[in-house]
Amino acid sequence: MSIDILVICLPALADDMLNRQAPERGWTLHRPGPDGLPAPEVAGRIVGVAASGAATVDARLIDALPALKIIAVHAVGYDLTDVAHARSRGVIVTHTPDVLNDDVADLALLLALATLRRLPAMDAYVRAGRWASEGPPPLSRRASGLKYGLLGLGRIGRAIAERLAPLAGEIAYHTRRPVADAPWRHVPNLVDLAAQVDVLIVIVPGGASTRGLVSAEVLAALGPNGVLINVARGEVVDQDALVAALTSGRLGGAGLDVFADEPNAPHALIDSDRCVLTPHVASATVETRQAMAALMIANLEAVLSGRPPVSPVPD
Numbered sequence: 001m002s003i004d005i006l007v008i009c010l011p012a013l014a015d016d017m018l019n020r021q022a023p024e025r026g027w028t029l030h031r032p033g034p035d036g037l038p039a040p041e042v043a044g045r046i047v048g049v050a051a052s053g054a055a056t057v058d059a060r061l062i063d064a065l066p067a068l069k070i071i072a073v074h075a076v077g078y079d080l081t082d083v084a085h086a087r088s089r090g091v092i093v094t095h096t097p098d099v100l101n102d103d104v105a106d107l108a109l110l111l112a113l114a115t116l117r118r119l120p121a122m123d124a125y126v127r128a129g130r131w132a133s134e135g136p137p138p139l140s141r142r143a144s145g146l147k148y149g150l151l152g153l154g155r156i157g158r159a160i161a162e163r164l165a166p167l168a169g170e171i172a173y174h175t176r177r178p179v180a181d182a183p184w185r186h187v188p189n190l191v192d193l194a195a196q197v198d199v200l201i202v203i204v205p206g207g208a209s210t211r212g213l214v215s216a217e218v219l220a221a222l223g224p225n226g227v228l229i230n231v232a233r234g235e236v237v238d239q240d241a242l243v244a245a246l247t248s249g250r251l252g253g254a255g256l257d258v259f260a261d262e263p264n265a266p267h268a269l270i271d272s273d274r275c276v277l278t279p280h281v282a283s284a285t286v287e288t289r290q291a292m293a294a295l296m297i298a299n300l301e302a303v304l305s306g307r308p309p310v311s312p313v314p315d
């Protein structure tokens with residue numbers, strides 16, 4: 001008997017791994033049609049969904065799959081999956097935490113350093129021949145000794161803080177509850193944290209509870225010399241407020257891997273040489289994407305064999 005799995009928008013490497021491993025596992029893979037649903041004759045047989053973190057798995061899709069047992073999200077963030085609805089239907093939701101901590105932390109640090117030292121602008125300066133024609137470019141900012149603030153101190157936030165430790169003058173963080181064993185200073189109010197630091201790094205989950213958390217007020221507190229780094233989800237930052245603050249000089253700079261309306265970045269940010277932009281690639285290395293795909297497949301295998309999931313999303 002074939003085991004039918006619906007595959008939604010997986011990145012190429014994960015898609016290839018799943019395609020290669022499906023026959024030996026007895027899995028038949030299906031893709032959604034233009035309406036986002038599998039063909040009606042297939043929908044009733046689908047027991048697993050393998051979805052990228054950018055794919056929406058909503059109540060409409062879940063309800064169209066009466067035999068569904070597991071939604072395996074290929075990402076740590078699962079804000080586009082209706083977990084409550086899945087649970088109400090007895091469907092297990094899994095994600096891929098931990099295996100991407102190092103890569104996301106590396107990119108957060110890269111963005112912070114590149115924004116402070118204006119790395120892309122410096123690179124463009126050399127390539128455009130301006131070094132030869134105009135002489136040295138304007139000075140940038142020193143990264144070491146600055147005060148760094150983290151919005152979020154979970155698996156990835158801690159990896160970022162550990163990388164920052166040898167570099168930072170001070171590290172503080174804001175979460176809803178202080179982290180018991182963290183050596184860094186907890187700040188109970190996000191606006192206060194932003195006012196106290198030079199660089200604010202955003203690494204909280206997306207979704208309703210964090211939407212717009214980095215508001216105009218937070219950006220104003222960060223101030224004209226402050227730098228915002230976002231490696232979490234675009235919606236956590238009020239992007240209109242960010243554009244207004246950057247273009248008016250009320251914010252010093254921004255390093256962004258995520259945006260409100262991906263794959264689109266606002267023209268005002270593209271035109272600004274005070275921000276560094278990357279296309280949501282924090283986990284996009286061969287090693288990490290292999291590990292994420294392997295964990296997603298392990299979750300599918302476990303649940304579809306009647307075993308507990310390897311990495312279910314928390315309650």
Ligand code: A2R
Nearest residue numbers: 077152153154155156157175176177203204205206209232
């Ligand atoms: O607030 P707490 O105590 O639950 O701490 C969590 C924090 N957090 C928040 N902090 C302030 N205000 C909120 N409304 C809020 N909601 C959550 O975010 C915790 O310190 C951190 C999340 O940590 P983990 O669950 O371990 O997530 P991980 O693996 O670090 O990934 C974070 C996110 C992913 O969900 C993707 O969206 C992105 O990074 O790649």
